[in-house]
Amino acid sequence: MSQLNIVATITVKPEFYNAFQPIFKRLVAGSRAEAGCVRYELNQCIDNPNIFVVIETWASQQAIDFHNATPHFVEFANFAKDHVDGLEINIVKQIM
Numbered sequence: 001m002s003q004l005n006i007v008a009t010i011t012v013k014p015e016f017y018n019a020f021q022p023i024f025k026r027l028v029a030g031s032r033a034e035a036g037c038v039r040y041e042l043n044q045c046i047d048n049p050n051i052f053v054v055i056e057t058w059a060s061q062q063a064i065d066f067h068n069a070t071p072h073f074v075e076f077a078n079f080a081k082d083h084v085d086g087l088e089i090n091i092v093k094q095i096m
Contacts, residue, residue: 003038004064004091006056011086014050019083023076024052030072031056036063050085064091 012020024042031040038057045051058064067073080087 002093004058004061004093006054006058006064007090007092008054008056009086009088010052010054010080010084011048012050012052013083013085016083017050020079023079026072027076030070031067034063034067034070036060036066 028040028042031037036059038059040056041054043053043055045053058067
């Protein structure tokens, strides 16, 4: 199987913006250290600083499955449940 990309758009509730910052730092650092991670970047919307877009590239579905069970991802997912206004996750593959 070829590499897989994930594009995740996270809209943080404004009152939790500051609380998310250390969680995002741990998520990015931990994810980049994973063996199956090819690329992991956190972007912030210019027009709305509460919107973050994570662009990820993983070596395989197995690498994604491993990532989803890591402490840094579980911490993020658990916190996000009650502290975001929106979360959209798309797994995509490059076609050109």
